[in-house]
Amino acid sequence: MKGNSKQSDSYENHLSTSSEGELxxxxxxxxxxxxxxxxxxWAGRIHKAGLLTAMSREEVFTEATEIFDNYIQALETGNVKDLQAYARDLSRRIIHRGVEIHEVLGIVLLLRDVLARSLFKKYHKNLELLNRMLDAYEPAANRIANTVGVSFVEQRERIIRRQQKAIQILHIQEEERKRISRELHDEIGQVLTAVNTQLALLQRDCVGGEREPLFKTEIADVEKLLVGVIDRMHSFARDLRPAALDDLGLMPALRSYLKDYAERTGLLVRFERASRDMQLSSEQKTTLFRIAQESLTxxxxxxxxxxxVVTLGLVKGGVQLRIKDNGKGFAVKQQCSAxxxxxxxxxxxxxRVCLVNGCCTxxxxxxxxxxxxxxIPLASMRAPESTSSLSLERNESSRAY
Ligand SMILES: Nc1ncnc2c1ncn2[C@@H]1O[C@H](COP(=O)(O)OP(=O)(O)O)[C@@H](O)[C@H]1O
Ligand SMILES: [Mg+2]
Structure with missing residues (x-):
């Protein structure tokens, strides 16, 4: 950022010393x-040039308005700090949606062009004035484009580094869960099953003697407890990391989880799913499974x-998971500000959804x-390199959170 503050200083100096202040x-x-x-x-040209496609037209227009005002302010005062801060904030909001560097540079250059054309339209009858105007405008516009570009690139690098770290941590966590889940299932599960078999043998063999009925009841009680423990251990292991997710895929893992969930909660659960197969990466599968798990919990x-009702299907450019309940609901805005x-x-x-460039509403x-x-966009799993074409409609009661 040091380079930029130097730039902004020299820009201010340039303004105050130049005879072009009037211009x-x-x-x-x-x-x-x-x-x-x-x-x-400008907003129309952004759309026509196919830039910021991950955002809806309204979103583009709102940002365009803000950038325009900040841009004029930067031109007026020669101080690019606000614009810089705005560019950083914008980056934070849009980078995870797959907006790329060329798109941001593109929109700034388009703005520069739209403004230059308007100057041409206004002053074309006085070429001398037009030239002086453009001479004054161009260096300032270039510095501004540079400032926004640098802010965006820096922010993007920071976000990518953070994302990669978070992906790594989640990966390690999932691997650890997988290991514990297998251990529970294979090792401890087998020992408990062996104990159960031994109890059945004891039950069979403890015949004769006056305490036989008492022994039999006591053994039956222990057996019942053991079956309960085995059941709970299996469902705990499944919750930790269902083996089906790795071995069979998301659909069977979800189906089995939902069956278990319906039995546990007594809720009526409907599962509507796409008939077509989805090619999901391990991160995408895990993300969707964990979202379903947290939402259902x-x-x-x-x-x-x-x-x-749980729906899993393909939508334009991606996969969509929806969990819809008929319960008491809550005030989203209030909850989001808690x-x-x-x-x-x-x-x-x-x-989690951000890490796979998805969107959650x-x-x-x-x-x-x-x-x-x-x-979640299906085309790519590359962190923010991809351009997602997904956009979710939002209304009063809905919110990307
Ligand atoms: N399906 C739902 N129905 C009603 N309220 C919900 C639902 N999902 C979330 N909430 C509300 O949102 C709050 C925050 O949820 P969450 O972040 O998962 O935290 P927690 O489940 O630990 O309370 C919940 O405490 C609850 O008030
Ligand atoms: Mg919760």
Whole structure:
């Protein structure tokens, strides 16, 4: 950032010492007066150039408006700090959605072009003035484009490094769970089953003697306890990391989890799934399974629902998982502004989905049930290199969280 603050200093110096101060004031005035039409033209050209496709048109327009105002302010004051801060904030919001460097540079260069054209339109009858105007405008515009570009690249690198670290940690965690789950299932499970067999033998052999009925009841009790423990251990091992997820795939793992969940909770569970096979990477499978697990745990814990529908299918460019309950629902906005410690499950889901460049939406309102929707682009698993074409509609009661 040191390089940039130097740039911004020299830019301010340039402004204060240059005789073009007047020209700049006129330029800024012109951009302010034509704010609405220029902004619209710019947003239209962003769309036409196929940039920021991971964002909806409304989102692009909102950001374009903010950038436009920050841009004019930077031109006016010569101070690019606000624009820099805005670029960093924007990067934080859009990078995980797969927006790439060329797109951000592209939109800044398009803005520079839209503004230069408007200057041409205004001053083309006075070429001398037009030239002076462009001479004053171009270096400033270049510095601004450079500032935004550098901010974006730096932020992107930081985010990618953090993402890679988080992916690594999650991977280690899943591997550890896999190991414990196998150990529980194979080692301890076998020992417990052997103990059960021994008990059955004891039950058979302890005939004769006056204490036989007592022994038989006691052995039967221990057997019952043991069967309970074996059952719980298996379901614990499955929760930790279902072997089916690695051995058979997401669909069978989910089906088996849902069957177990329905028995455990007494909820009516419907599973609607795509008939076509999905090619999912290990991270994608794990993410979708963990989201289903956390959402369903929330339904059992908080929703007081009678029914839950789980849908897994393909949508344009990706895979979609939806968990919809008919429970009491909750105020999403309020919950999202609660302290982080009070919504670790929801936050964890969001973070997991971000790591595979996906998007997570929560729709709920008191008395109207809750729907969690997750979309993950299928084309690529490369962290933020990919351009996702997914965009989720949002309304009052829904929120990407
Ligand atoms: N399906 C749901 N139905 C009703 N309320 C829910 C549901 N899912 C989440 N919530 C609300 O959101 C809160 C935060 O959820 P979460 O982050 O998973 O934390 P936790 O489950 O540990 O409370 C819950 O305490 C609950 O109030
Ligand atoms: Mg929870």
């Amino acid at each position: 700049f004031r006129e330029l800024v005035e012109h951009l302010r007066l034509n704010r609405a039409s220029l902004r619209e033209e 929330n339904v059992a814990k908080h929703a007081q629902a009678t029914e839950v 302290p982080e410690s009070k919504r670790l499950g929801l936050l964890g889901m969001q973070e 929560l729709q709920s309102a008191p008395g109207r049930g809750t729907t969690v929707t997750v979309e």
